[in-house]
Each structure stands twice: as structure tokens, then as C-alpha cells.
Amino acid sequence: MKQVNLTVNGKAVSALVEPRTHLADFLREQRLLTGTNIGCEQGVCGACTLMVDGVPTRSCIVYAVACEGAEVRSIEDFDHDPVMTQLRAAFSAEHALQCGYCTPGMLATARDIVTRLPDADEERIRQELSGNLCRCTGYVGLVRAISRVLDERRNLAVA
Amino acid sequence: MKAAAFDYHGPATVAEAVALLRESDGMGKAVAGSQSLGPMMNLRLAQPTQLVDLRFLGELRECRDEGAAVLFGAGVTHAAIEDGKVPDPSLGLMPHVAGRIAYRAVRNRGTLGGSLAHADPAADWVNVMALLDAELILAGPDGERSVRAGEFMLGAFTTVLAEDEIIKAVRVRRLGPAARWSYYKFNRKTGEFAEAIAAFVDDPESGVRRAIVGAVDGAPYVIEDASALIDGWSDPAAASALQAAGLVPGSYEYQVHRVALRRAAERLSRPNGAQQ
Amino acid sequence: MTTASDRSSRKGIGASLTRKEDDRFLRGQGNYVGNIRLAGMRDLAFVRSPVAHGRILEIEKPAGREGDVYTIDDLAGVRPILAASGLPGFKRSEQPVLAREKVRHVGEMIAMCIADTRAEAEDLAGETYVDFDELPAVVDMLAGREPGAALLHEHWGDNVFLETHIDADLEDIKARAAIHVHRRLRTARQSMAPMEGRGVVAYWDKRLAQLVVYTSAQMPHINRTGLAECLGLDEGSVRVISPDVGGGFGYKGILLPEEVCVAWLAMHLGHPVRWIEDRREQLVANTNCREHHYDIHAYADRDGRLLAVDCEAHVDSGAYSSYPFSACLEAAQVASILPGPYKMERYRCRTWSVATNKPPILPYRGVARTGVCYAIETIMDAVAAEAGLEPYEVRLRNLVLPQEMPYDNITHKHFDSGDYPEAVRRAVRAIDLPAVRERQRRGEADGRLIGFGLAVFCEQSAHGTSVYHGWGIPMVPGREPAGLRLTPDGILEVRAGVHSHGQSMETTLAQIANEVLGIDPQRVRVVLGDTGTTPYSTGTWGSRSIVMAGSAVGRGCKELRERLLHVGAWLLGEPLDAVRWEEGGVAGTSGRFELAELTRIWYLQPQRLPVDVHVGGLEVHTTYQAQRDSGAFSYACHAVVVAVDPELGKTEILDYAIVEDGGVLINPMVVDGQVYGGTAQGIGTALYEEMAYSEEGQPLASTLADYILPGATEVPSIRIEHMESPAPYTEFGQKGIGESGAIGSAAALASAVNDALKPLGAEVSRMPLSPRAVLEALARSEAATAARAQPEEAFV
The missing domain is CATH 3.30.365.10 (Aldehyde oxidase/xanthine dehydrogenase, molybdopterin binding domain)
Structure with missing residues (x-):
């Protein structure tokens, strides 16, 4: 067991963890934050993507002990986040989710696209989204939802 | 699919990291972003008993513009290179490549040094660094030594790194202002490992005219003088390079590498960055 | 008949209503099997075959931990999985839930290991050694029919589950056809790869003397039937709950040997047991399709x-x-x-x-x-x-x-x-x-x-x-049921035996209720996936749910509407044929009663009604079969x-x-x-x-x-x-x-x-x-x- 100190969803956390426990398991099993879904544990599917120090990160291939001092934000922490509020509305309006399993990871990536690449066009959105697999939607609603939020934010900036 | 048990260390200095590796007696493994090692450990294909995490070593994240070259700390992330947060000695080649490694979430965590040490033939940096004839600075118990990138990788997933050595930094010489480069990666889908890589650099200032054939069974094959492929296309020169890279004429692999090499050569006449 | 334009403002059939289920998923509140936490729950990992075909010579459990590792010899009384086709000539395979004597594919389960965490259970699996006498493998279906091919099930004499014929004499057509074309085509074996794999959590409920199995499944009632058969339990002592399911596509339409193992172990050990399929298990060990x-x-x-x-x-x-x-x-x-x-x-x-x-x-x-x-x-x-x-x-x-x-x-x-x-x-x-x-x-x-x-x-x-009887499968669907109940405050509870793993049934079934009853879809609660609360159904597969369950819900709503009309007519003091159902309530010439008024009076103020206004009550069970x-x-x-x-x-x-x-x-x-x-x-x-x-x-x-x-x-x-x-x-x-x-x-x-x-x-x-x-x-x-x-x- 190893002591790790980090911030989880705004709260300072000190915990004893087995070094081999990856961040997703730490959140799910020890912190009971089950919103982060595990899809492959191979770093490929993107389902477990969450924010570490403000950037999207695969939580299945990062060990919790390696997050000493890090600020971790999982889907549960974004209820009142303005960008995520926009994204949630757009995801629903564009039918960007079906079974919901990839959704938390998709939202993490979508939020990164919207905030980092305000001028992204459809092609760029698809490239940036390519590390998050979805088996239900065919990505049509996802791409539309992200485009919609980008448009909304561009219009807001112009006004 | 959970990793086998290991002890974890987060050393604060390079010397400490090296000492920990030395003490682990071959059962230790250095890790930085864990974007390549993490999956292999989850699959239990790698089962180090000691994991030495280099991510808390500030000196590994430093980059220094030395004028004629840029010295990259091995811990610089792909995303930092992609976003231009570190100096670029390569007229855009390194940011171009960095932005096409796997996916953004992986690039946020994965490091230049980690990718080189992992030495997957289908990964990008082993190929780019060989192309740019970069110098790898390795730190071990007896201090530092440097190795040319083209001599660093011995085969798939094997390098000259001793068990108690880490990559500390990578020095990349600055390309001249008139230099041209091209990079052609063939893969089945965005972000996946390459099935073929070919790249060229042509720098009139230094006279470097190098090419590589990558994503082969072992280390990338370096064509030190690629003039025959740059000044118009030479089938015999290409064929001999491809065979020297271990590719068998008539195979699928030979075909896709041949096409990648030719297309990379063609793209050399376009402006840098107008690649794909 | 409504037109497309007036549908757009509606919430019933034809409306592109946003989904009722979205909000929980968008906030990370979906409840998949892997999210279930029970006190005392321990994790299971399986020892799986590294060879495609072989005889098991010996299984060596890890020294000192023998009690945490189980093989088929420990599972006394557990029956193999049989799925006999009804088609004549079908040869039966018996699939023991853990391999007995022989393994027939890479990834087949040989032993199960229980520990406090999955990682430790995997450690135990890694320390369990199995010795095989490896046999030649049948890897290609065409080669498997060649004489001399290795045999998977020796007593069959060949490797063919079933051969079928539709015969016709084509000679005259061959003679007169101006065009004859011929192709040999092959499709690859695929993995269905839903984002969520399979997963099972089971425990024994001492109060109800009932096995409770949470499982990521498309057809929980069928899993229950199969589990009861394999475990030798009566179906009443098994409850299967399939919570939110992270994609199905057919992959979760099966009784898994893992389900039987987890359930048996939970009963045997007396504490909750969990197994969550990982991606490697899904890819190399579990079911495929399409070849x-x-x-x-x-x-x-x-x-x-x-x-x-x-x-x-x-x-x-x-x-x-x-x-x-x-x-x-x-x-x-x-x-x-x-x-x-x-x-x-x-x-x-x-x-x-x-x-x-x-x-x-x-x-x-x-x-x-x-x-x-x-x-x-x-x-x-x-x-x-x-x-x-x-x-x-x-x-x-x-x-x-x-x-x-x-x-x-x-x-x-x-x-x-x-x-x-x-x-x-x-x-x-x-x-x-x-x-x-x-x-x-x-x-x-x-x-x-x-x-x-x-x-x-x-x-x-x-x-x-x-149709399904004709295809010989051991599970033939019949009339599709739905249970509907109005609550005193006018909420409609819909219980259906189908399930939803992305198909949006919580929304679309509510839309059908809206179409018939005018009730706001937000006031419809759709309950799915729990054999303890939903009517028996073969579940969700074969593009059947919106037709079968949707129609059953529609019929149930029509029946409720009829009963409410009786109640409303009495309260309005008008004959039944003078009142009609309109915009979510009963309207007569002298006034109207809203749905929630009718339900409140029915349940809480029955003194206002004659005892025989309608004997059926505000709860119905309907079944549906197409004409x-x-x-x-x-x-x-x-x-x-x-x-x-x-x-x-x-x-x-x-x-x-x-x-x-x-x-x-x-x-x-x-x-x-x-x-x-x-x-x-x-x-x-x-x-x-x-x-x-x-x-x-x-x-x-x-x-x-x-x-x-x-x-x-x-x-x-x-x-x-x-x-x-x-x-x-x-x-x-x-x-x-x-x-x-x-x-x-x-x-x-x-x-x-x-x-x-x-x-x-x-x-x-x-x-x-x-x-x-x-x-x-x-x-x-x-x-x-x-x-x-x-x-x-x-x-x-």
C-alpha cells in the first residue's frame, strides 16, 4: 500500500492504494465514483477519459499513485460546469448517446475540443474524437452536438 | 485485466531514479506517462516488480534552445510538442508528427522519452529521431552518455538502454531555413499504429539528405544519402533500401512500404506541412 | 389520422422527443453492473485455456490457496449448458460451465478463483497450473468438414451441428438461363464489442431464500430460466436484474457459463460475488459472430x-x-x-x-x-x-x-x-x-x-x-406482455419484459402511452430489466421490442382508458357513450375530470364511486401478438x-x-x-x-x-x-x-x-x-x- 495525496472533484484526498490500482479503479472502487466507465484497460477505447490537471486523460492506464498532487475531475464534478451544461443539452438534442457507456469519456473529450479548439470544423472534430469509441450512435449525433456547442459559443463571442 | 503487483517509486532526482533501477536487479522498469507500458502491464505482458516513475523529475521536462539545436527533456509530452509549447528545431516536422500520435488524451500524458524507450517500431518518435539524427542523452550510474538515435534501437522493443539507465534528454539539431521534410504514415485508422512509415529530410545548409523506412520488424532503416530518391525517383535505389529494411519483395508489407516511400519522396517537393 | 405537421408539437407517436434516459447518463449516474457495490462482495477471475483443443491432464491449484480455486469437480450438481435446436438431425453439444476433461477453444474456463480484489483473483489464476495433452485444432469451417479432421465432440463422428436442405430441380433452368454467375464469398468472424462487456454480481437473499443475479443482459427472464435449469433451482428462487446495459447488439443475449459460476459461488460462499468481463476476455474468450x-x-x-x-x-x-x-x-x-x-x-x-x-x-x-x-x-x-x-x-x-x-x-x-x-x-x-x-x-x-x-x-x-419454432431455437417467443399501473397521483408505471441497452425504450414506450392516454411522457415511469417486477418475456432481440412491447403497452393503455372512462362517466353523471377521452382526461357535456383526479378518487376516495363502476381497477396486464x-x-x-x-x-x-x-x-x-x-x-x-x-x-x-x-x-x-x-x-x-x-x-x-x-x-x-x-x-x-x-x- 502506498499513500497518495491528490484532489478529487475539488476535495483533497489522502488514500492508501495498492500501486497497481489504476486511477479508474481507484475512483470506482475506493471513492465510489462510478461515473467513470471502464471500456478496455488498454488505453484505446476512451470510455474512461477524465480530466487530470485540466486535460483529458485515460484513467485506465494511469496508476493512482502516479497522480500525487494532481487535480482529478471525473464526470460527477461537472454538474454545474457551464460548458458541460451546454454539451449535455446538445448531446440530448442531437441524440449523441444511446446506451450511455461511452458518454462520460465523450463529454470529457468534447469539452476539451470546445475549449481548446474553438474554430474546429467537422473534420477536426472527427479527428479529435477518434480516440473515443462509440458502438451505438455512429458518431453522427456526437459530431452534430459538438458542432452545435461550438456554433453557440462562436455566436455568443460575436454578440 | 489488472497489473501484477509491483512496488512504486517516485524519485525526485535522476540519480535517485538510476539508483532505484540499479537496486531492482533487472526487475525494475522506468515509466513516465505509462501510455505504452500501462496497457502492457494491465495485460501482464510486462510484470516489473519495481516501477520507477520519472514524472516528478522536473529536469526531464525542461527544454533548452541551444541555438544550433534544441535539447528536449525526455519527459516532454507529445501534446506540448503538438501545441508548440516547446521550441521546434524541425520546421514543423515534430509538431506535425506529435499531433498525429494516438489520441489527444494519450498525447497529454505520453512522453518523447517514454516512446523512444518503449521502442515500438510502429511508433513515430523512433522514426523521426532517426531521421533527424537526434542525440539521445542517457543517464546511468556512471553518469551520462550520448547515443545517436539511429543506433539507439536494436530491434522491436529493445534498445541500448542498460537496465539501470534512463533517457534524460534528446538533442535535435536545428534544420536550416531552406530545409524540406516529408513524413508519410500509412495506418488503417486515425491514431492507430502505423503499418508503414517513410520520411525524408533535405537540408541544403547542412547537406543532409536522409530518409527512413519505418514501421518494419525492427529499428527503422536509415538511408543516409537519399539523393537517388530525392532527385527524381530511382526504383533500384528504393528496392535496395526496402530490402535492406528487411522487407520481402512480393509481400504486402513490401508493397505498402514502397508506396509510403515513394509518396514521402513526392511530398518533399511540397511546402513543409502540406503533407497528407 | 394526424399529419406530420401537427405531430411535431406532440409528444406521442411520430415525435422526435428527446430521451427521458439521457440525463442520468450525461451526469455519470447510469447504473451498470460494474457499478453495483454490495457489502462483503469479492471478485472472481477465471483460469482460461491457453490452447484451442486439448485434454486436461492435471490442474494444480496454488499452494495454500486451494480453497479459493474451484474446478468443475467442486461444482457438484451443476448441469452443463444445453441449447438443443429443434431441427431434425441437430447434434447436441454439452458445455460444462467449467471445462471437464477437454477444452475446445482458447479462453474456455477451467477454474475460478475468488479473492478480495480482481487483481488478486487474477494473481491466483496466474498461479494455477494446467497440464494439457494438446490436440489438433479445427480452425476453418471448410477444413472441419474434410475427412480426417480432428473432432471436437468425438461421439458425433464429424464436426457438423446440423445440415439443412432446401431442394429444387434446377436442370431446366440451367439449360435455358442466358446468364450464369458464380461466386465464393467469405465473411470474417467478428466480436460484437459493446462498449460495456458482460458482468455478473450475485448474492443469496436469506430472507426471500432467493438467488439475486445482477447481469448485463438483453433477456433477463431467459437468463433466469437457464440459470434455474443449470443450478437445479426452481425459477421462483431466482431473480435476475439487468440494470443499465452498455450496449448489447446480440452479445448479451446468452446464458453465460460465467453467470452460472458466479451464482453457484455466491450460494456456496454466502457472500456477494462479482465478475466483470474485461476486454481481453471479450475478444479472445467469449462469443463471436458472423463467420x-x-x-x-x-x-x-x-x-x-x-x-x-x-x-x-x-x-x-x-x-x-x-x-x-x-x-x-x-x-x-x-x-x-x-x-x-x-x-x-x-x-x-x-x-x-x-x-x-x-x-x-x-x-x-x-x-x-x-x-x-x-x-x-x-x-x-x-x-x-x-x-x-x-x-x-x-x-x-x-x-x-x-x-x-x-x-x-x-x-x-x-x-x-x-x-x-x-x-x-x-x-x-x-x-x-x-x-x-x-x-x-x-x-x-x-x-x-x-x-x-x-x-x-x-x-x-x-x-x-x-417463425422461431421453424428455426428450431429452444426459446420460442409467444404473446408479449406488459403491466401497467396508475398511481393515486396519476403516474403511469409501465413494466415490460423487454429491455433497453441504448434503444430508448424508456422514451418510446412513454410516447405510446402519451399517444393513447395523453399523459405527459415525464409522468410515465418505464420499468425494465428485473424479473422480480416485470412480466415474463424473451427480452430484447430480433428488432422486436417496439413492435411487441410497444403494442402491448398501447393495448394496456387503451384498456386503462376504457376503465377511466367508466369512472369519469359516473363522476360526471353522464352515460358512458356521452363521454370521451380528450387531452389526458375524461370530457363530458357537463365538465371534465383530469387523469390525476380520476386516479386519486379511485384509490383514495372510493366512497365517491359505486363498488361496481369497473371491477378491473387501474392496473392491467396485457399481452400482444400481431394479427x-x-x-x-x-x-x-x-x-x-x-x-x-x-x-x-x-x-x-x-x-x-x-x-x-x-x-x-x-x-x-x-x-x-x-x-x-x-x-x-x-x-x-x-x-x-x-x-x-x-x-x-x-x-x-x-x-x-x-x-x-x-x-x-x-x-x-x-x-x-x-x-x-x-x-x-x-x-x-x-x-x-x-x-x-x-x-x-x-x-x-x-x-x-x-x-x-x-x-x-x-x-x-x-x-x-x-x-x-x-x-x-x-x-x-x-x-x-x-x-x-x-x-x-x-x-x-
């Missing part, structure tokens, strides 16, 4: 009109017959639906379901239709080429015509309604075929080849008792344009249009989502996905880096046009479309790639049409060799 081989001939007259189709088809069924769909549903479907939507005079088909040393198969979205559509559409393209016609023209000449509906085809499929040729004409228009042909003639600056492809098919959905159980046939035409790189073999999709007829659409947004998603999966089938095996039967893809699923850059924008021919035999005219996208897309893409390669004289005859497959086809083609810049380097 077919076709040897198909078509005979046509010189105008391209089909005279006969003759086919020999093989299905690689894997090592065991899985419960409940059996090893032979796939082949039975091949035989009965191969003719597709086309007319022909004669049809002959033989099928073999072959046992191989690979995991069992399950029906993946589309089941056999995806392969069948690929086979028949490839042969239609071949007929078109021989006749010198555009491929769509050959379709138009052979499709069943609208004036012929309803139409009984050559295999007695009863096509209920629709205008199939119009779907083709519209799809060809949507893709602007003349412009595509012009572009093809012009050529591309980058040397890529343009190809146009199309596929037309009909999808038998929600077919019932007689004919032969199925509601949706249909579609997919049209696609691709660019193929002839040097690298890589295909890019440039344009994609679908014309779809799903009858009356309950929620068009949801329908589009199903079609998009299915099409993306078909793109995976056509271009990327392949579960390959070595000659020793070792799976070659154990990660998602090796098993390539299409991502956002591999799936294009897709345009969908709807036609709307109501189903004549269903409650609201709706048809099932859940599988549709995955059926036509693979065939359309194969057609397009081969259209692109045609100038080089090459044709790919297997899926996926990967760069390697395309380059192999080009290398085989002499024309291609001649056209290449460096003929001496032709790829072989």
Missing part, C-alpha cells in the same frame, strides 16, 4: 431477371451451441432469407453449421442477414455485369413490386407492405448516380478509384412463434460512394445515403440513431473488423489496437430518407428497424469497393475489404498487373 462462407450461383435471363439461386453455405458455429439461440439459428436464417427481397422461380440451398475450436457464436445485430445480404447483392451485381446493366436496374427488375404486396416469396416469407423499388430509385437519386459515374469516368487527381455500391434488403422484424406472427418487414436501400487507393488498398467513404421504411415511426430521432449506429457497425464489418486465428487456433486480436473498430473518422456523415408504409398487422403500423443499418451497409460497401476495382479487373470476395484484401485481389488480377507502373513488383 460465413457462401458458394453461390445465380441463373438469369438475358434481361437480368433472376430464374434461380443455388447456394451452399457454411457457418462457423464455434465449439458449443449457446443458449438460447443455438448453434444453428444463423444457418437456418441463411437458408430462409437468402432470396432477399427478390422474386425468382426456383431456389436451392444447403447449409452446414460447423463446430470449430473457437468460441461459440451469437446472433449479432442483423444475425445472418448481413452475410446473406452481402452474398445475394454480390451475385446481383454479377448478374448486372453480365447483363450489361446498372446494378440498380437489375434490382428494379427483380424486386417484389408494391402492387404485389402482401407477397409470399419463394421461402414463404410474407412481405407485408411497402414499395421496395421506390426505395432503390430514391437512394440512387439521393446519391446522384449520374454525377458519380461522370466523376468515375473523369478520374481522380490523386489516382484513387471511385466506386458506387448499393444494397437493398428487407428485414423481418418482430417475427413470432411460428400474423410472420413479422413486420421493414426495408431499406443503402447507396454509397467510395474512393479506393489502388496502391495501398485503403477505402474512404465519400458519400452515404439510406432510404429506409420502418412503417410508422414512433420517434424518428431514435430511429435515425438506430440506423446510424447499425450502419457504423456494418462499416466495421465491411472494412475493419476481423477476429483472426492462427493455424493452432490462437486468436490474433486480444486488444482494441488489434481488433479495429470504426471511429469518428471512419464513419461518414450519413443521410437518411424515410418512407412510411404502415405495417398492416401491428398495433400502430410500426415495424422493427433496430438491425437494419447493420444489414445493408456491409453489402453496399463491398459493392462499391468492387465497382471501384472493376477497371482493374479485380474483385474482393471476402470481408473485411481491408487494404490487404484489396491488394491481394489486385495482385490476382492480370489486368491490374498490366496497368501497374512496376509490373515486376506486383504484390502477390
Whole structure:
């Protein structure tokens, strides 16, 4: 067991963890934050993507002990986040989710696209989204939802 | 699919990291972003008993513009290179490549040094660094030594790194202002490992005219003088390079590498960055 | 009859209502099996076979931890999984839940290990040693039928689960047919790869003396029946709960040996036990799908009109017959639906379901239709080429015509309604075929080849008792139930035995209630997935839920409406025939009562009503069967344009249009989502996905880096046009479309790639049409060799 100190969803956390426990398991099993879904544990599917120090990160291939001092934000922490509020509305309006399993990871990536690449066009959105697999939607609603939020934010900036 | 048990260390200095590796007696493994090692450990294909995490070593994240070259700390992330947060000695080649490694979430965590040490033939940096004839600075118990990138990788997933050595930094010489480069990666889908890589650099200032054939069974094959492929296309020169890279004429692999090499050569006449 | 315009403001049938289930998923509050936390729960990991075929000589448990490792010898009384097809000649496989004596595929479970965490359980599994006498493996279905092949189930004498015949004398047709075309086609074995794998949590409820099993499943009632059989329990002492399910696609329509193991161990140990399938287990050990081989001939007259189709088809069924769909549903479907939507005079088909040393198969979205559509559409393209016609023209000449509906085809499929040729004409228009042909003639600056492809098919959905009995599966669906209850405050509780794993049933069933009762969908609570609270159903599969459960809910709502009218008429003091149901309440000439007033009075103020106003109460149980159980046939035409790189073999999709007829659409947004998603999966089938095996039967893809699923850059924008021919035999005219996208897309893409390669004289005859497959086809083609810049380097 190893002591790790980090911030989880705004709260300072000190915990004893087995070094081999990856961040997703730490959140799910020890912190009971089950919103982060595990899809492959191979770093490929993107389902477990969450924010570490403000950037999207695969939580299945990062060990919790390696997050000493890090600020971790999982889907549960974004209820009142303005960008995520926009994204949630757009995801629903564009039918960007079906079974919901990839959704938390998709939202993490979508939020990164919207905030980092305000001028992204459809092609760029698809490239940036390519590390998050979805088996239900065919990505049509996802791409539309992200485009919609980008448009909304561009219009807001112009006004 | 959970990793086998290991002890974890987060050393604060390079010397400490090296000492920990030395003490682990071959059962230790250095890790930085864990974007390549993490999956292999989850699959239990790698089962180090000691994991030495280099991510808390500030000196590994430093980059220094030395004028004629840029010295990259091995811990610089792909995303930092992609976003231009570190100096670029390569007229855009390194940011171009960095932005096409796997996916953004992986690039946020994965490091230049980690990718080189992992030495997957289908990964990008082993190929780019060989192309740019970069110098790898390795730190071990007896201090530092440097190795040319083209001599660093011995085969798939094997390098000259001793068990108690880490990559500390990578020095990349600055390309001249008139230099041209091209990079052609063939893969089945965005972000996946390459099935073929070919790249060229042509720098009139230094006279470097190098090419590589990558994503082969072992280390990338370096064509030190690629003039025959740059000044118009030479089938015999290409064929001999491809065979020297271990590719068998008539195979699928030979075909896709041949096409990648030719297309990379063609793209050399376009402006840098107008690649794909 | 409502029109499209007044529907848009409504929340009932035809409204693209946003989904009731979205909010919890968007906030990370979905409750999948892996999220369930029970006090004292411990984790399970399995020791799985590293060899494809072998005899177990010895199992050595880890020293000191023997008590935490269980083999089949420990599981006294547990019965093997049997899934016997009812078709004559079927040979039964017995699948012990942990291997006994022999293993028959890599990944087959040999022992189970229990520990405080999954990681520790995996440690135990790694320390358990199994000694094998390795046997030769049957890896290819055709080779498995050769004399001398190794035998999976020795007492069979061969490796064939079942052989079927539809016979016809074709001699006269062969003699007069101006066109005869022949193809040998192969489709790859695939993994269905829902984002969430399987998972099971089980415990023994001491108070109720009941086994409670949480499992990620499409058909919890069927899992319950199977669990009770295997464990020797009565069904009353088993409760199966399938909570939120992270995608199904057929993968979760099975009784798993893991479920039986977890349940047995929970009973044996007296504490909750959990097993969550990881991605490697899913890829290398658990069920696959789709691996077919076709040897198909078509005979046509010189105008391209089909005279006969003759086919020999093989299905690689894997090592065991899985419960409940059996090893032979796939082949039975091949035989009965191969003719597709086309007319022909004669049809002959033989099928073999072959046992191989690979995991069992399950029906993946589309089941056999995806392969069948690929086979028949490839042969239609071949007929078109021989006749010198555009491929769509050959379709138009052979499709069943609208004036012929309803139409009984050559295999007695009863096509209920629709205008199939119009779907083709519209799809060809949507893709602007003349412009595509012009572009093809012009050529591309980058040397890529343009190809146009199309596929037309009909999808038998929600077919019932007689159809499935005919296919021999051990689980035959009957009348579909629904339970409805109004609460005192006017909430409608809907309990259905189907499930939702992305299909949006919580929304669409509420829309049907809204259509009948006018109740706001937000005031409808849909309960799914729990055998303790929902009526017995075969569950969600076969594009059946919106037709079967949707109709049952509609009927139940109509019954409730009738009862409420009685209550309202009494309260208004008016005769029953003077009141009507209007905007969510009972309206009479003297006033109205809202639904919530009626329910409050019924439950809490019964003194205001005579005791016999309606004896049924405000809770109903209904069942539904369509007027004919032969199925509601949706249909579609997919049209696609691709660019193929002839040097690298890589295909890019440039344009994609679908014309779809799903009858009356309950929620068009949801329908589009199903079609998009299915099409993306078909793109995976056509271009990327392949579960390959070595000659020793070792799976070659154990990660998602090796098993390539299409991502956002591999799936294009897709345009969908709807036609709307109501189903004549269903409650609201709706048809099932859940599988549709995955059926036509693979065939359309194969057609397009081969259209692109045609100038080089090459044709790919297997899926996926990967760069390697395309380059192999080009290398085989002499024309291609001649056209290449460096003929001496032709790829072989």
C-alpha cells in the first residue's frame, strides 16, 4: 500500500492504494465514483477519459499513485460546469448517446475540443474524437452536438 | 485485466531514479506517462516488480534552445510538442508528427522519452529521431552518455538502454531555413499504429539528405544519402533500401512500404506541412 | 389520422422527443453492473485455456490457496449448458460451465478463483497450473468438414451441428438461363464489442431464500430460466436484474457459463460475488459472430431477371451451441432469407453449421442477414455485369413490386407492405448516380478509384412463434406482455419484459402511452430489466421490442382508458357513450375530470364511486401478438460512394445515403440513431473488423489496437430518407428497424469497393475489404498487373 495525496472533484484526498490500482479503479472502487466507465484497460477505447490537471486523460492506464498532487475531475464534478451544461443539452438534442457507456469519456473529450479548439470544423472534430469509441450512435449525433456547442459559443463571442 | 503487483517509486532526482533501477536487479522498469507500458502491464505482458516513475523529475521536462539545436527533456509530452509549447528545431516536422500520435488524451500524458524507450517500431518518435539524427542523452550510474538515435534501437522493443539507465534528454539539431521534410504514415485508422512509415529530410545548409523506412520488424532503416530518391525517383535505389529494411519483395508489407516511400519522396517537393 | 405537421408539437407517436434516459447518463449516474457495490462482495477471475483443443491432464491449484480455486469437480450438481435446436438431425453439444476433461477453444474456463480484489483473483489464476495433452485444432469451417479432421465432440463422428436442405430441380433452368454467375464469398468472424462487456454480481437473499443475479443482459427472464435449469433451482428462487446495459447488439443475449459460476459461488460462499468481463476476455474468450462462407450461383435471363439461386453455405458455429439461440439459428436464417427481397422461380440451398475450436457464436445485430445480404447483392451485381446493366436496374427488375404486396416469396416469407423499388430509385437519386459515374469516368487527381455500391434488403422484424419454432431455437417467443399501473397521483408505471441497452425504450414506450392516454411522457415511469417486477418475456432481440412491447403497452393503455372512462362517466353523471377521452382526461357535456383526479378518487376516495363502476381497477396486464406472427418487414436501400487507393488498398467513404421504411415511426430521432449506429457497425464489418486465428487456433486480436473498430473518422456523415408504409398487422403500423443499418451497409460497401476495382479487373470476395484484401485481389488480377507502373513488383 502506498499513500497518495491528490484532489478529487475539488476535495483533497489522502488514500492508501495498492500501486497497481489504476486511477479508474481507484475512483470506482475506493471513492465510489462510478461515473467513470471502464471500456478496455488498454488505453484505446476512451470510455474512461477524465480530466487530470485540466486535460483529458485515460484513467485506465494511469496508476493512482502516479497522480500525487494532481487535480482529478471525473464526470460527477461537472454538474454545474457551464460548458458541460451546454454539451449535455446538445448531446440530448442531437441524440449523441444511446446506451450511455461511452458518454462520460465523450463529454470529457468534447469539452476539451470546445475549449481548446474553438474554430474546429467537422473534420477536426472527427479527428479529435477518434480516440473515443462509440458502438451505438455512429458518431453522427456526437459530431452534430459538438458542432452545435461550438456554433453557440462562436455566436455568443460575436454578440 | 489488472497489473501484477509491483512496488512504486517516485524519485525526485535522476540519480535517485538510476539508483532505484540499479537496486531492482533487472526487475525494475522506468515509466513516465505509462501510455505504452500501462496497457502492457494491465495485460501482464510486462510484470516489473519495481516501477520507477520519472514524472516528478522536473529536469526531464525542461527544454533548452541551444541555438544550433534544441535539447528536449525526455519527459516532454507529445501534446506540448503538438501545441508548440516547446521550441521546434524541425520546421514543423515534430509538431506535425506529435499531433498525429494516438489520441489527444494519450498525447497529454505520453512522453518523447517514454516512446523512444518503449521502442515500438510502429511508433513515430523512433522514426523521426532517426531521421533527424537526434542525440539521445542517457543517464546511468556512471553518469551520462550520448547515443545517436539511429543506433539507439536494436530491434522491436529493445534498445541500448542498460537496465539501470534512463533517457534524460534528446538533442535535435536545428534544420536550416531552406530545409524540406516529408513524413508519410500509412495506418488503417486515425491514431492507430502505423503499418508503414517513410520520411525524408533535405537540408541544403547542412547537406543532409536522409530518409527512413519505418514501421518494419525492427529499428527503422536509415538511408543516409537519399539523393537517388530525392532527385527524381530511382526504383533500384528504393528496392535496395526496402530490402535492406528487411522487407520481402512480393509481400504486402513490401508493397505498402514502397508506396509510403515513394509518396514521402513526392511530398518533399511540397511546402513543409502540406503533407497528407 | 394526424399529419406530420401537427405531430411535431406532440409528444406521442411520430415525435422526435428527446430521451427521458439521457440525463442520468450525461451526469455519470447510469447504473451498470460494474457499478453495483454490495457489502462483503469479492471478485472472481477465471483460469482460461491457453490452447484451442486439448485434454486436461492435471490442474494444480496454488499452494495454500486451494480453497479459493474451484474446478468443475467442486461444482457438484451443476448441469452443463444445453441449447438443443429443434431441427431434425441437430447434434447436441454439452458445455460444462467449467471445462471437464477437454477444452475446445482458447479462453474456455477451467477454474475460478475468488479473492478480495480482481487483481488478486487474477494473481491466483496466474498461479494455477494446467497440464494439457494438446490436440489438433479445427480452425476453418471448410477444413472441419474434410475427412480426417480432428473432432471436437468425438461421439458425433464429424464436426457438423446440423445440415439443412432446401431442394429444387434446377436442370431446366440451367439449360435455358442466358446468364450464369458464380461466386465464393467469405465473411470474417467478428466480436460484437459493446462498449460495456458482460458482468455478473450475485448474492443469496436469506430472507426471500432467493438467488439475486445482477447481469448485463438483453433477456433477463431467459437468463433466469437457464440459470434455474443449470443450478437445479426452481425459477421462483431466482431473480435476475439487468440494470443499465452498455450496449448489447446480440452479445448479451446468452446464458453465460460465467453467470452460472458466479451464482453457484455466491450460494456456496454466502457472500456477494462479482465478475466483470474485461476486454481481453471479450475478444479472445467469449462469443463471436458472423463467420460465413457462401458458394453461390445465380441463373438469369438475358434481361437480368433472376430464374434461380443455388447456394451452399457454411457457418462457423464455434465449439458449443449457446443458449438460447443455438448453434444453428444463423444457418437456418441463411437458408430462409437468402432470396432477399427478390422474386425468382426456383431456389436451392444447403447449409452446414460447423463446430470449430473457437468460441461459440451469437446472433449479432442483423444475425445472418448481413452475410446473406452481402452474398445475394454480390451475385446481383454479377448478374448486372453480365447483363450489361446498372446494378440498380437489375434490382428494379427483380424486386417484389408494391402492387404485389402482401407477397409470399419463394421461402414463404410474407412481405407485408411497402414499395421496395421506390426505395432503390430514391437512394440512387439521393446519391446522384449520374454525377458519380461522370466523376468515375473523369478520374481522380490523386489516382484513387471511385466506386458506387448499393444494397437493398428487407428485414423481418418482430417475427413470432411460428417463425422461431421453424428455426428450431429452444426459446420460442409467444404473446408479449406488459403491466401497467396508475398511481393515486396519476403516474403511469409501465413494466415490460423487454429491455433497453441504448434503444430508448424508456422514451418510446412513454410516447405510446402519451399517444393513447395523453399523459405527459415525464409522468410515465418505464420499468425494465428485473424479473422480480416485470412480466415474463424473451427480452430484447430480433428488432422486436417496439413492435411487441410497444403494442402491448398501447393495448394496456387503451384498456386503462376504457376503465377511466367508466369512472369519469359516473363522476360526471353522464352515460358512458356521452363521454370521451380528450387531452389526458375524461370530457363530458357537463365538465371534465383530469387523469390525476380520476386516479386519486379511485384509490383514495372510493366512497365517491359505486363498488361496481369497473371491477378491473387501474392496473392491467396485457399481452400482444400481431394479427400474423410472420413479422413486420421493414426495408431499406443503402447507396454509397467510395474512393479506393489502388496502391495501398485503403477505402474512404465519400458519400452515404439510406432510404429506409420502418412503417410508422414512433420517434424518428431514435430511429435515425438506430440506423446510424447499425450502419457504423456494418462499416466495421465491411472494412475493419476481423477476429483472426492462427493455424493452432490462437486468436490474433486480444486488444482494441488489434481488433479495429470504426471511429469518428471512419464513419461518414450519413443521410437518411424515410418512407412510411404502415405495417398492416401491428398495433400502430410500426415495424422493427433496430438491425437494419447493420444489414445493408456491409453489402453496399463491398459493392462499391468492387465497382471501384472493376477497371482493374479485380474483385474482393471476402470481408473485411481491408487494404490487404484489396491488394491481394489486385495482385490476382492480370489486368491490374498490366496497368501497374512496376509490373515486376506486383504484390502477390
